[in-house]
Amino acid sequence: MNRQTGIIGYGHMGSMLAEGFLASGALEQEELVVTSRSLTAAEALRTRYPGITLAADNAGLARRCDLVVLCVRPPDVQRVLDEIIPALRGDEHLVSIAAAPDLKTLEDAYPGPVTRAMPSILSEVGRGTTLIAHESRTRTTEAERVERLFSAIGSVVRVGEENLAAATVISGCGPALIAAISEELLHAAVRGSDLTREDAGRLVRETLIGTAAYLEATGTSLEDLIRRVATPGGITEAGVAALQTDLPPVLDAMFERMLARNAALLSFGG
Numbered sequence: 001m002n003r004q005t006g007i008i009g010y011g012h013m014g015s016m017l018a019e020g021f022l023a024s025g026a027l028e029q030e031e032l033v034v035t036s037r038s039l040t041a042a043e044a045l046r047t048r049y050p051g052i053t054l055a056a057d058n059a060g061l062a063r064r065c066d067l068v069v070l071c072v073r074p075p076d077v078q079r080v081l082d083e084i085i086p087a088l089r090g091d092e093h094l095v096s097i098a099a100a101p102d103l104k105t106l107e108d109a110y111p112g113p114v115t116r117a118m119p120s121i122l123s124e125v126g127r128g129t130t131l132i133a134h135e136s137r138t139r140t141t142e143a144e145r146v147e148r149l150f151s152a153i154g155s156v157v158r159v160g161e162e163n164l165a166a167a168t169v170i171s172g173c174g175p176a177l178i179a180a181i182s183e184e185l186l187h188a189a190v191r192g193s194d195l196t197r198e199d200a201g202r203l204v205r206e207t208l209i210g211t212a213a214y215l216e217a218t219g220t221s222l223e224d225l226i227r228r229v230a231t232p233g234g235i236t237e238a239g240v241a242a243l244q245t246d247l248p249p250v251l252d253a254m255f256e257r258m259l260a261r262n263a264a265l266l267s268f269g270g
C-alpha cells in the first residue's frame with residue numbers, strides 16, 4: 001500500500017506543514033509529495049530535501065498518496081476535489097485544513113475517510129495547536145496517523161465540528177487577533193504621548209513576548225497575572241477596569257462577525 005503523504009497548496013500553511021513534518025522527522029523525505037499552482041517555492045524545499053516528490057498536478061499527487069492534505073483557500077477547494085477524486089481509489093484519507101467546506105460537504109463529495117484540521121501559524125515555531133475534527137467514517141488508526149503527524153509540529157486538540165469555528169477564532173486566528181490588539185495598544189500610546197512609533201513598537205513587542213514567556217515559566221493564570229501587576233489603587237487597575245467595561249461588547253461583536261464570516265464561507269461551500 002502506498003504510504004506517501006501529499007500536500008496540495010504550498011502557501012503559508014502548506015509550506016509550514018511540509019517544513020514541520022520533515023524537520024520533526026514525522027515524515028521521511030521519500031514519504032512527502034507536494035504540489036501547488038506554482039512549484040517555484042516548493043523547489044526551494046526540494047533543494048534542501050532532495051528526496052521529496054514535487055507532483056506536476058493535483059491528480060498526479062492523488063495517485064501516489066494515501067493521505068492527502070488540502071492546503072488551499074476555501075474558494076479553491078471544490079476545484080481541487082474535482083481534480084483529485086477521480087484519481088483516488090476511495091480509501092485514501094482526505095484531510096482539509098481549509099476554513100470551508102464542512103465535513104458533510106467533503107463527506108458527500110468523497111466516499112473515504114475525511115478529517116478537518118485547523119492548524120495555527122504558531123506551529124512554525126512548534127507552539128501551535130491544531131484543532132482536529134474527524135467524520136464518522138474515519139477509523140481509529142487513520143485518526144491516530146493524522147494526529148501523530150500534526151502532533152509533531154505542536155499540540156493537537158480534537159473538537160466536535162460544531163465547535164470548530166469558535167475554537168478556530170481562538171487558536172487559528174488568535175495570533176492575528178492578539179497582534180491586532182497589541183498594535184492598537186501601540187497606536188494609543190503614540191496618540192497619547194510623545195513616544196515614537198518605533199519606541200512604542202519595541203516596548204509592545206518585548207512586553208508581548210515577555211508576557212507569553214512569563215505565563216509559560218510560572219504557570220500563572222491570566223486572572224492571577226492581572227492581580228500581580230495591578231497594584232490596588234495603581235495605574236494598571238485603572239486600565240484593566242476600562243478594558244473590562246469597554247472590551248466585552250467589542251469582542252462579542254468581533255466574535256459574532258468572525259462566526260458569521262465562517263458561516264458565509266461554509267454556505268458558499270468555500
Ligand SMILES: NC(=O)C1=CN([C@@H]2O[C@H](COP(=O)(O)OP(=O)(O)OC[C@H]3O[C@@H](n4cnc5c(N)ncnc54)[C@H](O)[C@@H]3O)[C@@H](O)[C@H]2O)C=CC1
Nearest residue numbers: 009010011012013036037071072073074076097098099119
Ligand atoms: N493562514 C493561517 O494562519 C491558517 C489558514 N488556514 C487555512 O489554510 C488554507 C490555506 O491558507 P494559506 O496557506 O494562508 O493560503 P495561501 O494563499 O498562502 O496558500 C494557498 C496555496 O494554494 C495554492 N493553490 C491555489 N489553488 C490551487 C490549486 N487549484 N491547486 C494547487 N494549489 C493551489 C496557491 O498557489 C497557494 O500556494 C486556507 O483554506 C485557510 O482557511 C487554516 C488555519 C490557519
Ligand SMILES: O=C(O)[C@@H]1CCC=N1
Nearest residue numbers: 098099118168172173
Ligand atoms: O483567516 C482565515 O480564514 C484562516 C483560518 C484560520 C486562520 N486563518
